[in-house]
Amino acid sequence: MTKISEDDFYIGIIGMGDMGKMYARNFSKAGWKCVVCDREENYNTLLEEFKDTSVEVVKNGHLVSRKADFIIYSVEAAFIDKVVAEYGSSTKVGATVSGQTSVKAPERAAFEKHLPKDVHVVSVHSLHGPTVSPEGQPLVLIQHNSPDWVMRKTEQVFDCFRSRYVYLTYEEHDIVTANTQAVTHAAFLSMGTAWNMSQSYPWELDRYVNGIEVVKCNIALRIYANKWHVYAGLAILNPSAHAQVRQFATSATDLFKLMVVGDYESLKQRALEARRAVFGYKDGVEPGANGEKCERTPILLSDTLLDRFSLHQPSSQHCSARNSHLTILTMVDCWHKLGIHPFDHLDVAGTPLFRMWIGVAEYLFRSPERLNLALESAAYDTSHRADDTEFVVATRGWSEVIEHGSFTHYKEKFESTAKFLEPRFEEANRMNKEMLKVIMESGAPKSMKTPPKKLSSLPLVK
Ligand SMILES: NC(=O)C1=CN([C@@H]2O[C@H](COP(=O)(O)OP(=O)(O)OC[C@H]3O[C@@H](n4cnc5c(N)ncnc54)[C@H](OP(=O)(O)O)[C@@H]3O)[C@@H](O)[C@H]2O)C=CC1
Numbered sequence: 001m002t003k004i005s006e007d008d009f010y011i012g013i014i015g016m017g018d019m020g021k022m023y024a025r026n027f028s029k030a031g032w033k034c035v036v037c038d039r040e041e042n043y044n045t046l047l048e049e050f051k052d053t054s055v056e057v058v059k060n061g062h063l064v065s066r067k068a069d070f071i072i073y074s075v076e077a078a079f080i081d082k083v084v085a086e087y088g089s090s091t092k093v094g095a096t097v098s099g100q101t102s103v104k105a106p107e108r109a110a111f112e113k114h115l116p117k118d119v120h121v122v123s124v125h126s127l128h129g130p131t132v133s134p135e136g137q138p139l140v141l142i143q144h145n146s147p148d149w150v151m152r153k154t155e156q157v158f159d160c161f162r163s164r165y166v167y168l169t170y171e172e173h174d175i176v177t178a179n180t181q182a183v184t185h186a187a188f189l190s191m192g193t194a195w196n197m198s199q200s201y202p203w204e205l206d207r208y209v210n211g212i213e214v215v216k217c218n219i220a221l222r223i224y225a226n227k228w229h230v231y232a233g234l235a236i237l238n239p240s241a242h243a244q245v246r247q248f249a250t251s252a253t254d255l256f257k258l259m260v261v262g263d264y265e266s267l268k269q270r271a272l273e274a275r276r277a278v279f280g281y282k283d284g285v286e287p288g289a290n291g292e293k294c295e296r297t298p299i300l301l302s303d304t305l306l307d308r309f310s311l312h313q314p315s316s317q318h319c320s321a322r323n324s325h326l327t328i329l330t331m332v333d334c335w336h337k338l339g340i341h342p343f344d345h346l347d348v349a350g351t352p353l354f355r356m357w358i359g360v361a362e363y364l365f366r367s368p369e370r371l372n373l374a375l376e377s378a379a380y381d382t383s384h385r386a387d388d389t390e391f392v393v394a395t396r397g398w399s400e401v402i403e404h405g406s407f408t409h410y411k412e413k414f415e416s417t418a419k420f421l422e423p424r425f426e427e428a429n430r431m432n433k434e435m436l437k438v439i440m441e442s443g444a445p446k447s448m449k450t451p452p453k454k455l456s457s458l459p460l461v462k
């Protein structure tokens, strides 16, 4: 990127899908000149869609690359090599090239392989979906072989998003997102598959209606309403993600084996160990009591807050609040076994969805009564065993598909469940927006720039 006047500065976007469009709209609203393209066959539709805006639509990535001073590749992670190979050589001399893919190892390899040597690389990753406002959300910036002034210019370009900058290297990015996103998605993908296999929406069974169930169901619906390739790419192509997803399946299986033999004591021991490691609570001590490390405000504040979000009114006053909460027990056990400290990750680079998920886990594990009720239900109450069986089988299935690296199989598996859940997407989308608002208001960091916290000080799992 040469030092040119603002008037001549163009931002280019290659790949005008959900994220590319969201970026273009935000940039042009802030007065930046944008030149964009999608696949050539989408040219006319894109032209029509942006006809009343200042965004210039062109036919292909060569035309974007020749004109733009800051180019963002916003395509499927699995295609990044092919797309950069095609257009990279047209990059304007001195321009900065960036990528929006959710997994950085393939993006870095593609940039190093195909870009000319006289361009700079500063990559980005908005840690939120296209329907969430970027304001206050983490935006990862990766300075890769480029001078500081290029990084300052990149910050200036993105200032209009009012996001919170998080400075990482390519490697740190993939480790953090494996710990936060890949393993979280594995949990919700498995829940969805289990419901699909049982052919029942859990929120329509009267035994599943309390607050955290609703949050869980909404997050799963949110994931299945998004594009399959986003989740496939960030799990299959992230070198750090496979072991995490495998551990999730192992934790589910181990806990389930204790459940079926009714081994309450071992379940309790395992849950308390995980609770100590992940949440820092001492055994038998109430959160907030003397000596208890509990200075954080809980993410999900109260039952009343949770009950504002309901997918279904129970038909009877006497429905059971009992649930093994195997999904949550599994998640916390998995974090413990992997040495992941989710709150540290949340502060650095947590997505809104990760925040909600930690909130759900914290809600169960903060309260000895709630946790014990779940453990007793897990060991002694067989009414949810059938659903838990489906869940365990589903965790194994997802882990195998991800480790095997099959995009085709991933797509089929994802789309079959997405089809089953689709009738509920609209309602869940409405509720998710409200839930996100409440959760972001309850303690998410708001400042624009995170003090560049050294990720090396975090216990990252490699
Ligand atoms: N959705 C999300 O929540 C987030 C996604 N991301 C990442 O951002 C990237 C884009 O995701 P998203 O916008 O959701 O996905 P989309 O599928 O909506 O967008 C990708 C776009 O790139 C187009 N494309 C593919 N090849 C080319 C090409 N040769 N030239 C021009 N355009 C091309 C695709 O066309 P076609 O559909 O025909 O292939 C599609 O329109 C992904 O890498 C994803 O991982 C990052 C943060 C959040």
Ligand SMILES: O=C(O)C(=O)Cc1ccc(O)cc1
Pocket: 101, 102, 126, 127, 128, 129, 181, 223, 230, 234, 351, 352, 353, 354
């Ligand atoms: O919050 C999540 O994990 C999401 O599901 C949305 C999302 C998906 C992909 C990304 O690269 C970033 C955010």
